[in-house]
Amino acid sequence: MSEKWTTANIPDQRGRVAVVTGANTGLGYETAKALAERGASVVLAVRNVEKGRQAAARMTGDVTVQALDLTSLDAIGAASAELRDRFDRIDLLINNAGVMYTPKQTTRDGFEMQFGTNHLGHFALTGLLLDRMLPVPGSRVVTVSSAGHRIRAAIHFDDLQWERSYNRVAAYGQSKLANLMFTYELQRRLAAHGTTAAMAAHPGVSSTELVRYTPAALRLPLTWLARTTQTAAMGALPTLRAATDPAALGGQYYGPGGRLEVKGHPRLVTSSPASYEVAVQQRLWSVSEALTGVTFPVAGSAVMK
Template sequence: MSDKWTTANIPDQHGRVAVVTGANTGLGYETAKALAEHGASVVLAVRNAEKGEQAAARMTGDVTVQALDLTSLDSVRTAAAALRSRFDRIDLLINNAGVMYTPKQTTRDGFEMQFGTNHLGHFALTGLLLDLMLPVPGSRVVTVSSTGHRIRAAIHFDDPQWERSYSRVGAYGQSKLANLMFTYELQRRLAAHGTTVAVAAHPGLSGTELARNTPAALRLPLTWLAPLITQTPAMGALPTLRAATDPAALGGQYYGPGGRNEVMGHPRLVTSSPESYEAAVQQRLWALSEDLTGVTFPVGPVGRSEQNSRHVDSRSAGADGRR
């Protein structure tokens, strides 16, 4: 398989329904645009419906908009109900939207903003839509993480909302680590069904609006270095698109840029941090997420004896996606 995977490698997507969160700008926009151009019926699930309509107007193909505010569980439930009324199947759910390095603040439900938006909102949305995916062969849940999951990598079970002290970088790292742990535990649960799979991706360093809250001490150096160390949103979206559409992709895999330090380049299989693969922590995070969101999934946990045989991740697959 070529190391230069591009949108030209995306198979025909006609007949498939794809829901992409945060799709009015940046990586989500490029992801949705490419899927629509290859024939998918694409839903832009966005916080600002007006901006979503403007983005849809710039795309070619069957593109519609669904209002979704991941900082509100009420909005997540309303959006899920609307999608369920419109579609009897979903082939691709791409959990792309996110916030980064925000000042200390909370979602409408009182969750730390980055953990609540990046992880809990997507956890709830996935759980509320998953039964529309389980009967669909080849359906996938793709969740976008970040190399930031390695920074101060831990799930702070003693203070998941960072109420005692707050680090915007640490909180972001927790949320992106949670994205990966969610993917791996979800794949373990999905394996018994044999249809839907869960895959993760990260964009490397891409020039998007996500970094607008970067701490001041880092902002100036990054401004000077950005042209040398960042890639376009279109390139940054390729790992997500490969995770979503490559026929060779396996559940539990993780895609990122193939260049040095996974900063730039065409997408390939990569490996996440050792902490992200800790099954006991994944399961503890899952239980916490269910408790906080009130959302349970139509797929249950597997027994410990089944975990090793049912969990596939990028550590056990070659760089070209083959076992």
């Protein structure tokens, strides 16, 4: 495999349907744009439909827009139903949208905003669309995590919604750790089907709008660091490689290949030891199903309560 993997390495995507969440700006925009340029029929699944249409107008190829609000289970259900009506098959689901370091607030269903959007919203969306993917050989679910999954990160089962106290950095870390645990447990459940695979990716430090909620003490250095490392287009490459590289395997995690995974061309990387704890993955899955009311059409092993 080339150490300088770029969009030029993306195979022909004609005939494939790709749904990309949060695709009107930043990493999602660059991911969707690259897939469309290689021939995929791309759906920009976004909260702001008008901004989605403006983004679609700047892309080349078959690009459409789907309203999707990941902060509402009702909205996720409605969007999933519309996508299921539109498409008999989905080849790629890119769970890219997210929020970072938000002030304490909740989704419409009462979930802590970062955990509810980044993890539970994508968990529900994936579960509701998965039967459109299972019959499709080579279909993939790619969930975007972050190096933040290593920072003050744990799954706080005793206070998942941060009702007793709130730390925006730790809450973000929990949501991004959950993204990885979801990926690994999903892949375990998908393995028996042999058609669909689950992967994860992270963008390193990229210049995107995510920094808008960064605490004041971190905002300037992080913004400077992002602007001096790599663009959103470079940050999207790990996601694109996980989604399209024929050599990529289910359960793998891709990130920048440079020092400390801050920047560089995408390569296979390793997530934190905590992310591989199977019992915690299974417990998180069980809790996520209970919170969202979404049950996946793939069976798992015995789940630890």
